[in-house]
Amino acid sequence: MSLDQTDRRILTVLQKQGRISNAELAERVNLSQSACHRRVHRLEKDGYIKDYVALLDPRKLNVPTTVFVEITLSGQADEVLDAFEKAVSRIPDVLECHLMAGTADYILKVVAENTDDFARIHRQHLARLPGVAQMQSSFALRTVFKTTALPV
Amino acid sequence: MSLDQTDRRILTVLQKQGRISNAELAERVNLSQSACHRRVHRLEKDGYIKDYVALLDPRKLNVPTTVFVEITLSGQADEVLDAFEKAVSRIPDVLECHLMAGTADYILKVVAENTDDFARIHRQHLARLPGVAQMQSSFALRTVFKTTALPV
DNA sequence: ACATATAGCGAAAGCTCCTTGCGCGTTTGA
DNA sequence: TCAAACGCGCAAGGAGCTTTCGCTATATGT
Known part of the structure; x- marks a missing residue:
């Protein structure tokens, strides 16, 4: 079909x-x-359309800052991955989580109010994630563009 | 308000x-x-709600593969950045483009049908972007989760 | 060639929903 | 303390929308 x-x-x-x-x-x-x-x-x-949603303005909602976090785990065992994924999915500031090929194991997309707020998120949530060996955060200075529209 | x-x-x-x-x-x-x-x-x-959109299923639409592309430009002059941003915004396979602090200058989120299709996108579009000094692509093996819902 | 499935149009019924106006209570601030 | 501003609930009109039905035309495949 x-x-x-x-x-x-x-x-x-x-x-x-x-x-x-x-x-x-x-x-x-x-x-x-x-x-x-x-x-x-x-x-x-048939599932082509998954959802209808409202898109909000990150600035208006006081989360203008996007941070990409690359994470390497201490092991590759399924239990380690599962535990990590479960824990990370509970953090509301994390909008995306991808299992990656290559150097890093995971990439997270995180939103925050500012760098201080990201420090809080880091301390309160990210630093407590299980099985993490290494973590590197990269701040976005500006979002040039962003769309949810897939090429069709 | x-x-x-x-x-x-x-x-x-x-x-x-x-x-x-x-x-x-x-x-x-x-x-x-x-x-x-x-x-x-x-x-x-007041702009808190920017848009209402339908979210489609990337698998159903044959773009199950997400690739993050880190790009370093050859210079930091405004004209270089502008030309790059203008060009990249015309590529429908690129869903996001962020200007970054730190090592890389930009991070792009790209969707593709598979690795071959990404090769096409790379050859046809990415490789032709102006002012690019270096480019590193990282493939996602699996999207653990993804939401458009900001923390409110 | 014929039967079947698929997809289109038009019309209409019925219904839900948007939208507005008004009066009331509460908060704000002079 | 009093007036103004703000926000809410209620009610109702009327518009516009969804959804269904029957019929037709085209494509499929036996």
């Missing part, structure tokens, strides 16, 4: 305007309301 | 369910529809 051009247009629009009405979406992709509705429904049911 | 507890509850809900109706949201945060509506409107107008 794959996507035709119309499906892709629908996804392209929804990736930018998740709250658009079916009526307007139909118009935008040149379909009748009913046909458009069926397609969107299918895209949701 | 700041946020009280109710505003935060509203934002918390909308960060997870961006398409919830005002009626249901009002119920969830224990407000009348009118009061809730007024608050959401204000949060949008």
Whole structure:
């Protein structure tokens, strides 16, 4: 089951305007309301669309600072990884966690109010993560751009 | 102008369910529809809520691979940075671009179908970026978790 | 060629939801 | 202490939307 051009247009629009009405979406992709509705429904049911969310402004919410944290664990045993992942997933300031190939084992994307606040997060959460051998934090000076829209 | 507890509850809900109706949201945060509506409107107008979007499944869309690319430029002059940022912002496979403190100048988050596809992106786009002195790509083996929800 | 499945359009019913206005209580600040 | 500002709940109108149904056309495959 794959996507035709119309499906892709629908996804392209929804990736930018998740709250658009079916009526307007139909118009935008040149379909009748009913046909458009069926397609969107299918895209949701089949898992192409995972969620509809509101994106907030990090500055307004006082977390303008992004920090990438590279972490090396002390071992590669499954229990070590599991424990680490479980613990890290409970930290609300960590937005992403990726298991990496190469030097570092994990990369985290963390948001903070400022460097002091990151120090708090570090002390309070990161420093307490289990199985960590090494940790290196890199601060972003400025986010040039950021999108949730995948290429479709 | 700041946020009280109710505003935060509203934002918390909308960060997870961006398409919830005002009626249901009002119920969830224990407000009348009118009061809730007024608050959401204000949060949008004041820029706390930037956008409503649909989040798609990277696997379903055939971009299951995330790559972090660290880039060092050949110089720090404004024109070099501007030219680089302008060029990189036109690559649809690049979802994020951060100007960094420390060793590397920039970190990009790139999505690809697989390593071969990343090779194409590299050859076709990344290798052609202006002012690049050095580039190091790190592949994610697995995304442990990922959220767009800021801590509020 | 024919049956089946797929996907489209149009229309309409019904309903939910947005939006607004008003009066009330509480807080703010002069 | 009193007036103004702010925020809430209630109620209701009316718009706009979702969702379904029947019919048609095109593609699939036997």
